[in-house]
Amino acid sequence: MMTLSPSSAPTIWQDTEMLECVSVVPETPGTASFSFRSPSGAQFAYDPGQFLTLEIPAPDQPGGVVHRTYTISSSPSRPRSITITAKAQNDSIGTRWMLDNLKPGMRIKAIGPAGLFTNVDSRAKKFLFLSAGSGITPMMSMTTCMWDEGLDLDVVFINCAKRPSEIIFRQRLEQMASRSSGLDLKFVVEEPDLYRPWTGYQGFFNQLMLGLMAPDYLEREVYCCGPDLFMTAVREALVGLGFDMDNYHQESFGAPVETVAEQPALDDVIPDDDSKAEIIFSTSGVTAKVVETDTVLAAARSVGLNIPSGCNLGVCGTCKVKKTEGEVHMVHNGGISEDDIGAGYILACCSNPIGKIAVEV
Template sequence: MYFEWQGPNPVQLRCIDKYFETPDTISIKLAPLECQPAAANPVTFDFKPGQFITIGVEIAQKIEYRAYSLSSVPEESHLQLTIKRVEAGKVSNYLIDTFQVGDVLLALAPNGEFNSIDHPPKLINGKRKALLISAGCGITPVYAMAKQWLESQIDIDVHFLHVAKSAQHTIYFDALEALAVTHDSFQLSLLLKDASGTAHPQGRLDKAWLEQLVPDLLERTVYLCGPNQFMQDTRDNLQVLAFDMGNFFQESFTPAKDAEMSSEEAEQQVNEKNVTVSVEAFGKEIVAQQGAVLADTLEAAGLPLIVACRSGICGSCKCKVTPGSVNSTSHETLTADEIEQGYVLACSSTIENDLAVQIG
């Protein structure tokens, strides 16, 4: 029996395990509140490897939401998240330093277009061959993809290329080396900044390393996840190597709009007029500046809007607005019917005119 999510409403999950993967990275396992691991037919989770969930934790009497990729595989009685410490990161630092086994958090259903089910490896020259490329905590979703492929015993060749500072800072280091030993169809390439004490190569991923480590690169479907600049550099290198970008998929939680503004943008913002944002269900009428991000405006007013990825990817901040009142840069998780009805993603929408908002 699969765990039943509650549509757009968050559910409660309990932490049943927590441990360090590296000095600055933990994994936590989450299960239903009524979890009984020894039960004959335990409740299991269904999702697509590579997807993420949005979780909410209470910090300083406020629920903070963030999106994290799943590192577990479907059909298990728990969900696993792997969280890396981020400098000044409110939620990641809370989860690493304060959150404990037995604690409860909120969670929204798995989501995300970056997954191995909707985008399976393509048949190239009669074979299915995948190349998973990651750096840092970007290893999380591609690790889940690799495990699922290997456990399903489908006919696929998996090459796993990960870049890290050192063996000690490589998330899942022992698990990856074990997969390379136990599965003939799994090839591991770790490229380390400091490879001391290992048999792995040392260097920085570039076009030459891609050619050397993956000589059959052009025969593979590529799945990429990692820091934004790393992904951009890798994408550029693939294009220089004449890789077919139709066989390329990547994940990114990069905000849709930079936090810094140019002087011209700042001057334009000063000259923009005020608009009114009405949220009738909560008795709120907010005065905002034209051009402001809708999610920021609603959050500042204390309204219960879930804003997790801030990239127009997770869909947690979906709301309905007056037609023509906002300018949206992403509709990624919205259906055509929802867009027609006036739904937008608040994190990717700027206010243009007076509007009414329905949250949820």
């Protein structure tokens, strides 16, 4: 096997050198992939899932620049260029400038690569990638890297978007999946595009969808990226299904971290078998002593009370009752509206009491 001498080994790009844009590829409305090369010919070394911080002109901002962080959507297995994929939000400054102004041949300063959100050191054989919107970018990098390295893929890849036309990388992923039975794609949209039927999953991601898409989710290592509300919903779904959260990894596409010390603590409420709770059924004058992992519905039945119920999955809404005191941990699957929740209603079948609560039953 031929080896390179130190003098002929490729130089690795350092962020003291500016990047030169080589292409701008529209992906979906308001979203584009920007590819860069090193003017000196240096190659790029990074872990799939890491990010770059770009220094972007912004004449109206203090100092005339803004710094924005973007996950690298390309794979380190293709080291001669590096790509970030950016989606403009309503209040975007940096991304909007890039979409309107950045062209091939222009140079831009970048800092990095950096970040801890990567599966490069994972020993898992089976993965579950969950993303929403542009949170798909690190999943694309990790999947492409495994693909290029010829690994035996076992990936359930779930992406959520507003509508089908806003699914980033859809065609590229479908092409990869058509050549590997180990890449299982699932897309979820909130609504179809006008005059274009959608036959896949529709609505907001929930426990039921997870069970249908990845029945063996308990055996998989999970990587999640997207808006905070999306990631909270994912965590609640996994916790409610008994997933070992030591195998869960997440990164907000709005606030990626560089060091372990910067990782935010997840303060999710997790019902505990060892924590006592009390449910006062105020209409009946009955009190149940339970643990936090008991549902309000199960507790009612244990003391001889009947709350009408149907699916027991948080879907049908039959078991809706009014909570007048205390807090519950509720993970539903669409059976109750935000207005009802705001008014104090809960679904008894999927609500766990945290401490002492009272309900009108």
